[in-house]
Amino acid sequence: MKIDSIKDGIVLDHIKAGRGMLIYQLLHLEELDCSVAILKNVPSKKMGKKDIIKIGDADLQLDFNAIGYVDPDITVNVIRNDVCVEKKHVALPEELENVIKCKNPRCITTTEQELPHIFRLADRHEGIYRCIYCDTKASRHL
Amino acid sequence: MRSLIDILELSVEELDELMNTADDIMAHPAKYSEVCHGKKLATLFFEPSTRTRLSFEAAMYELGGNVLGFSEAASSSASKGESVADTAKVVSCYADIIAMRHPKEGAPYVASINATVPVINGGDGGHNHPTQTLADLETIRHELGRLTDLTVGFCGDLKFGRTVHSLIAALSRYNGVKFVLISPVELRLPDYVRRDILVTNRVPYKETTDLEAVLPELDVLYMTRIQKERFFNEEEYLRLKDSYILTADKMKLAKEKMAVLHPLPRVNEISVAVDKDPRAAYFRQVLYAKYMRMALIMKLLDIAVEIDAKEEA
Structure with missing residues (x-):
């Protein structure tokens, strides 16, 4: 399956396969007006398969604690003008x-x-x- | 300003300091009879517990202080829907220190972060009851002269008994303490207590269903009541309620110097005939509880009295 990259937005990568929907609900992404894509069971060299969420809003404030709690291995990439300007690794929050x-x-x-x-x-x-x-x-x- | 919500908030040194103060109060009550003059203790009891409330009140009166409060939620503003946080803020304007009992777990903690005076947890559901543990520690130390190198048996309901869990946690910090856990299989110590306290701290323990077999090795026997309200099923309660009954005959198996404790009230797990045995410490435990509450009130109100060291000799 071919999936387009996003020009401006946030990509939640390396989500443990099957947990994408949970992250979607926990971050209340259903309330957003921008486009949101959940990709399930994407082939991954490192993980075998993984989930990815793409959000079409680079300025969105996300609850990193919630992300870290559900899956501390997720990486958060902020994309502006097709370039990854920020890459964050979340961890288990205190x-x-x-x-x-x-x-x-x-x-x-x-x-x-x-x-x-x-x-x-x-x-x-x-x-x-x-x-x-x-x-x-x-x-x-x- | 400091509160006491969980027994583990007190260091071993602070526990020793409280027990030293309690011993000194017992030896010289007159010295302490006015130290809280002009101070007020608010006893906020959102569920009835006559014993604990009277103990706190007697403690404050014996320190020369005064007491105000209520003994059930129906007579408080909680019945009008007031939050614990608001009650704590309001009562802070009337009293210098609060003792709170509440059926909901964590309520005294909520009070402590909202009050402007110290809060003592007088029991919150099945969660914490630190002043009971203070009483238990003082009873053991006073009766046996030490809190180290002891074999401590807990008997009865080890699953739901919060006093058991707190005392195991507190005693695990002393050297040379071993535990013998005596219960029916259904009422064994929960896995999380075993793992988080005993295994983590490498405290030696053994589990058994046979009280008589282990009685000779115990320095302390902590008996508990099998509580009817913990069971969903009457049949199960009836089957387990008489699992362990300590009798005068069984006491013949025990060491000459040992102490039998019980958080009270008892039902039939200790026969009345045992009361006459000098090793039966459970009624003295009630007295020690009052002295420990006196020591705690003084500590949280920052009232220092010099302790007479001569008593040690």
Whole structure:
């Protein structure tokens, strides 16, 4: 399949195959007016196959914490006039605010709706996050 | 300004300092009877817990301070829909320190980041109850004279018992402590506690279902109640509730110098006949709890009193 490059925009590359849609939803890309393409199972030398998201807006502010949480191996390329002007590697963020919700029914966030859902990285090696209120572990297997 | 939400916020040195203060209060109560004169403790109990609330209140009165507060959510502004954050801000205007109990996990933490006075977690759901752990540590130290080189048995519900998890975490920081985990298979210590605390800190432990077999090796036996409210299924509760009953006969197997602890209330897991045994420390544990809460209130209010070192001799 032939996929055109974009002139101005952002390319999220090296997304683990199958996770493209999840990233799309987490970044609320459905709310954008610009063109957005999700490419699934693109052949990759390094990964075998991967997903790619292309967004036709180079100035879009993305939540890198959310991206890093779902897949810390993603690379973010900013393209202007057909040239890649910026390449970012995301990593597991120290803190996540309103990216995931605490699933503990006894957590204070279940009754106090205005509280932000905040998780902190408890173990970088294992990629474990815990709710700052009730210490409940968040599963990264979204 | 500092609060206490989780027992692990206190270093081992700070725990020692609190226990030294508690010992000194026990030895010289008059010296402490006015140190909180003019100070107010707000007890914000969003769920009833008479024992813990009375302990905090008695602690503040014995320090010469005053107490205000409520003992259930229905009599607070929470019933009108006020948030924990707002309650903490408002009560900070009335009191010098807050003790909060709340059924939702993390509520005292939310209060602590919004209050302008120290907040003590008096229990939040199945999460933390640091002043119970302070009481447990002081009981062991006072009864046995040390917190190192101990074999500590936990018996009963090790799955849901938050006091067990907190005490294991706190004791794991002392040298030479070994744990013996005695429970029915269904109520074993959760994997995350075993992995995050015992395995990570390389603390020796063993698991068994047989209390009598391990009783002779224990320095401390921490009994727990099998709580009905933790079970979805009445049948399962009835099957497990009488798994372990400590009797005077079983106590004959235990060391001469050991301590039996229980966070109370008990149901039938310790027979009343054991109460007369000098090793039964659970009612003294209630007293130690009050002294530890006194020491903690003083620490968080930055009230320092010189400790009489002569008592050590």
